[in-house]
Amino acid sequence: MYDVCIIGAGVIGSAIARELSRYDLNICWLEKSEDVACGTTKANSGIVHGGYDAKHGTLKGELSAKGNSMFKRLDKELSFGFAEIGSFVIGFDEDDEKEIKRLYENGLKNGARGLEIVDKEFISKKEPYINKEVKIGLYCKTAGIISPYEFAIALAENAVENGVILHLETEVVDINKEEKGFIIKTNRGNFTSKYVINAAGVHADDIARMVGINDFDITPRRGQYLLFDKEQGYLANSVIFQTPKNGTKGVLVTKTYHGNLLLGPSAEYIDDKGNIDTTKEVLEEILQTGKKSIPEVDGRKVITSFSGLRASSKNGDFIIEESEIKGFINVAAIDSPGLTSAPAIAVKVVDIVSNLGLQLKEKENFNPYRTPINRTENMSPEEINELIKKDPRYGRIICRCESVTEGEIIEALNRPIKVSTIDGIKRRVRATGGRCQGGFCTPRIIEIISRELNIPMEEIQKRNKGSNILVDRTKKAFEDYKGDC
C-alpha cells in the first residue's frame, strides 16, 4: 500500500509531489495524459503574480503572496527559468485610480512585496510603448514570468528523481474507501493508498464525486490567447494589466519568458471540460483590448492562438482541505493565481497530511537540485564548441526558429520522465514552438524520435493517442493503389 496517491500531474500535482518527495514516503502519482502539464498548466499566462490582487483573508490572497516569494529559490534549485520583470496595473481615469489604491492596500495586507503606486512618467520610462493616455499605475517589482509547463516539468522531474512513482496514461475511473485507506481503480489496474490527494484540475469535482463528495463543482473558465513573433517582444518590458473589472484581471500584455509577446486571456465560463477552441470574435476583442495598453501591437505578427481552461468554482477561492472522507484531501478550484501559488499550496498540503497523522521523516538523500537540458541558445560560442567536441549532435540545428539542436532533442527524450510525443519535446526544448510552428522541423523530429525510441514513424503522436501526423509512406500508398490514376 502506498502512503500517498496524488491524482493529477499539472503544476499543482507536480508541486505537491516534489514537496512530499522530501520525506521517506511511498508515493504514487497518477495522470491520465501522456505527459505532465497537459491540462490548465500548458495554456495560461505564465505569470508569477505579485500577490496584491486576490482578496485579503482568502487562500488565494495568502498563498499567492507566499508563492511569489518562493520562485527565486526554486529556480536556483530546479533551473526552469524565472525572470522577475515586474508588473503594472495601469489606470486611465478616477475609477481606475480608486481601484489601484484599493489593490495596493489589499496587497500590503496580503504581504505582497515591492508594491508602489506610480505616475505616468514612471510607467512611460519603464514602458516606452504604453498608451499615452495612461494616468496612474500600480507597480509590483517582484512579479515575473516563467514558462508554466517548464516549471511543472522541473518540479515533476525532481519529484521523480527523489522517488515519486509517476504513472502516465493512467486514468482514475473509481475510488473505494476501505478501512485502512483507498482503492484507486484505473485503466491500468488498482492502486491502494492510505491518503489520496485530489489535484485533478478541471476534473477535481469528478474525482471527488467518486468518493461521494458532492459539495463543489468545477466550471471551466476558458482563456484565449494570442502569441506574437519574438520580433514584437520589445513592446513590453513587464507584465501589463489594465485595471481589473468584472472579476477578472483582464487582458494582459506581456513578454513571455522566451521573448514572444503574449496577449490574453479572455474569461468565458463554458460547460465542456474539453473545449479549448479559439474563436475569431474573442481573439479580435483580445487584440483590441491589448492595443488599449500598447497601441503599437501588430495583429499581423501573431504566430499562433491557443486557449486553456481555468478550474474555477462558484465561491471563487481555492479549496484546499481534508474532505469529509478521512484521508482524502481536495486541492481543487485552483484557478488564477494558481501557478503563482503552487509552491505555497504544496507546503500547505504537506501540513494538512502531517496534521492528519502521516509520519514525515526527512529523507537523508533528498536532492533539491535538477540538472537542466543543455540549451545551446543560452551558451557562448566557446561553450557550444566544447559541447560539439564531446557530441557533434549539438552542432546540428533541427529547429531553426528556436535554435534547437539534435543533441537537445535527444536529451529531452532521455529525461527522468520519458516522453515520445512532438509536443513533449516542444515543452522541454521549444522545438516547433517558434515562428514557423513546426512547419520545417516536425519531419526531422519525427525521424529522431523514431530512431531513438525505435517507434515506427506512423505511430509517433503530436500530443496524445490519435494525433499521429504520418499515416503511411506516400510512395508505398501509391504502389499499393490498384485503381485508376
Ligand SMILES: O=P(O)(O)OC[C@H](O)CO
Ligand atoms: O482572469 P483571471 O483573473 O483569472 O486572470 C487570469 C490571469 O491573467 C492569469 O495569470
